[in-house]
Amino acid sequence: xxxxxxxxxxxxxxxxxxxxxxxxxxxxxxxxxxxxxxxxxxxxxxxxxxxxxxxxxxxxxxxxxxxxxxxxxxxxxxxxxxxxxxxxxxxxxxxxxxxxxxxxxxxxxxxxxxxxxxxxxxxxxxxxxxxxxxxxxxxxxxxxxxxxxxxxxxxxxxxxxxxxxxxxxxxxxxxxxxxxxxxxxxxxxxxxxxxxxxxxxxxxxxxxxxxxxxxxxxxxxxxxxxxxxxxxxxxxxxxxxxxxxxxxxxxxxxxxxxxxxxxxxxxxxxxxxxxxxxxxxxxxxxxxxxxxxxxxxxxxxxxxxxxxxxxxxxxxxxxxxxxxxxxxxxxxxxxxxxxxxxxxxxxxxxxxxxxxxxxxxxxxxxxxxxxxxxxxxxxxxx
Numbered sequence: 608x609x610x611x612x613x614x615x616x617x618x619x620x621x622x623x624x625x626x627x628x629x630x631x632x633x634x635x636x637x638x639x640x641x642x643x644x645x646x647x648x649x650x651x652x653x654x655x656x657x658x659x660x661x662x663x664x665x666x667x668x669x670x671x672x673x674x675x676x677x678x679x680x681x682x683x684x685x686x687x688x689x690x691x692x693x694x695x696x697x698x699x700x701x702x703x704x705x706x707x708x709x710x711x712x713x714x715x716x717x718x719x720x721x722x723x724x725x726x727x728x729x730x731x732x733x734x735x736x737x738x739x740x741x742x743x744x745x746x747x748x749x750x751x752x753x754x755x756x757x758x759x760x761x762x763x764x765x766x767x768x769x770x771x772x773x774x775x776x777x778x779x780x781x782x783x784x785x786x787x788x789x790x791x792x793x794x795x796x797x798x799x800x801x802x803x804x805x806x807x808x809x810x811x812x813x814x815x816x817x818x819x820x821x822x823x824x825x826x827x828x829x830x831x832x833x834x835x836x837x838x839x840x841x842x843x844x845x846x847x848x849x850x851x852x853x854x855x856x857x858x859x860x861x862x863x864x865x866x867x868x869x870x871x872x873x874x875x876x877x878x879x880x881x882x883x884x885x886x887x888x889x890x891x892x893x894x895x896x897x898x899x900x901x902x903x904x905x906x907x908x909x910x911x912x913x914x915x916x917x918x919x920x921x922x923x924x925x926x927x928x929x930x931x932x933x934x935x936x937x938x939x940x941x942x943x944x945x946x947x948x949x950x951x952x953x954x955x956x957x958x959x960x961x962x963x964x965x966x967x968x969x970x971x972x973x974x975x976x977x978x979x980x981x982x983x984x985x986x987x988x989x
Contacts, residue, residue: 611638611639612636612637612638612688612698612699612702613636613637613638614634614635614636614684614688614702615634615635615661616632616633616634616635616647616661616677616680616681617632617633617635617658617661618630618631618632618633618651618653618656618658619631619632619633619644620653626650628650628651628652629650629651629652629653629655629656630650630651630652630653631646631647631649631650632646632647632648632649632650632651632656632673632677633645633646633647634647634680634684634706636699636702638698638699641699643699643700643702643703645702645703645706645720646719646720646722646723647676647677647680647720648716648719648720649669649673649676651663651667651673654666655667655668661677661681662674662677663677676716680706683706684706687702687705687706703720703721706720712745712746712747713743713744713745713746714737714744714745714746714749714782714785715734715737715738715743715744716743717746717785718730718734718778718781718782718785719731719734721781721784721785722734729773729774729777730777730780730781732774733773733774733775733777733778734777734778734781736761736774737757737774737778740756740757740760741753741757746785746786746788749791750791751791751794751795753791754775754778754791754792754795755795758771758775758795758797761774768797768798768799768800769799771797772797772799775792775795775797776792778792779792779793805929805930805935805938806929806935806938806939806942806943807927807928807929807931807935807939808928808929809943809988809989810928811925811927811928811929811931812837812840812939812988813988814925814927815833815836815837815921815925815927815931816833816837816884818833818925820833820921820924829917829920829921829924831899831900832914832917832918832921833921834888834891834899835847835850835899835901835914836918836931836933836935836936837884837885837888837936838850838885838888838889838898838899839933839936839937840936840939840940840986841882841884841885841888841986842864842879842881842885843864843877843879843940843957843958843959843982844936844937844938844939844940844941844957844958845866845868845877845936845937845958845959846868846933846934846937847901847910847911847914847933847934848907849866849868850898850899850901851899851901851902851904851907851910852897853866853897853898853899854896854897854898855895855896855897855898856895856896857896858898859881862881863878863879863880863881864877864878864879864880864881865877865878865879867959868958868959875959875960876959877956877957877958877959878975879957879978879982880978880979880982880983882982882983882986884986911933914933915932915933918930918931918932918933919931919932937958940957940958940985940986941954941958943985943986943988944957944981944985947981947984947985949981949984949985950973950981952973953973953977953978953981954981956972956973956978957978957981957982
């Protein structure tokens with residue numbers, strides 16, 4: 608079999624990838640018109656990189672570590688190209704996994720190379736977490752006892768059982784791709800208690816709506832945070848990120864709220880009544896084209912963080928039965944629908960859940976009048 612693949616180590620000098628440490632060092636693969644880049648886990652400034660030899664200059668701050676690492680990478684590439692490409696078992700799609708099988712003795716360095724350059728997800732978070740507790744730990748140093756210590760540390764830091772389990776499973780999957788040795792992350796059971804979605808009672812919601820709250824607070828006043836929660840409830844249990852992007856010029860049509868929840872790939876449109884309770888709150892704000900001034904927050908993450916903290920303070924100040932949080936407006940709306948014995952298909956139509964029942968395949972949406980009647984009944988708190 609003729610080997611057509613080419614593998615080149617170089618700096619990816621595109622501006623979007625630049626950081627204070629320089630540009631990412633990548634492996635550039637080409638094969639029959641196909642192209643793929645593999646991030647090697649290191650960076651370099653152009654002045655510290657020898658493009659001719661594809662190696663760091665002695666001025667590179669991590670010269671010895673990086674030079675040794677790249678020698679191993681080049682040796683592994685030569686092995687793959689010389690011995691494995693000929694039998695057709697290695698191609699441009701699985702080349703990366705074959706390359707990083709313990710190319711680096713350091714677990715983090717080898718595992719980070721498996722992730723796409725722009726990857727942001729649980730595997731990356733788990734790797735960073737594990738590396739912060741065991742910096743530069745090697746494959747040979749990781750044992751089942753090591754993982755037990757890591758799990759205990761996460762528990763002591765207050766990580767949720769579900770989060771810990773997700774991290775351990777991610778690390779186990781990465782190890783399986785990197786090594787044929789016994790997996791030290793295997794066999795660790797993290798008991799996960801059933802999740803209880805606390806919902807607000809009608810009494811709590813009435814108390815929240817009638818409370819005189821201060822205009823001072825965290826990133827936003829307590830009265831604003833209260834209004835945001837109530838709007839999410841009155842609008843049909845919408846999510847905070849949906850409320851943040853709602854606009855008069857895009858989402859208000861013929862006096863109704865029209866939007867797409869955009870969750871879970873369902874692409875379910877919503878067309879909901881704007882109840883008098885919601886109109887009264889909206890009348891407080893003059894921030895067109897947006898419905899509410901959440902857009903003024905520095906970032907979505909900082910807003911949600913402060914929204915959560917503010918709701919905790921409000922729940923404490925008002926001595927509510929449960930601690931409110933950004934998502935509880937949605938849970939409370941759905942719970943109220945159940946308590947009022949609303950047909951779950953009507954509820955799904957309001958909140959933007961994909962209808963998966965067999966019946967829904969053969970029936971159209973409920974008439975708007977039926978939907979609106981159910982909606983107003985749910986938020987009446989009677």
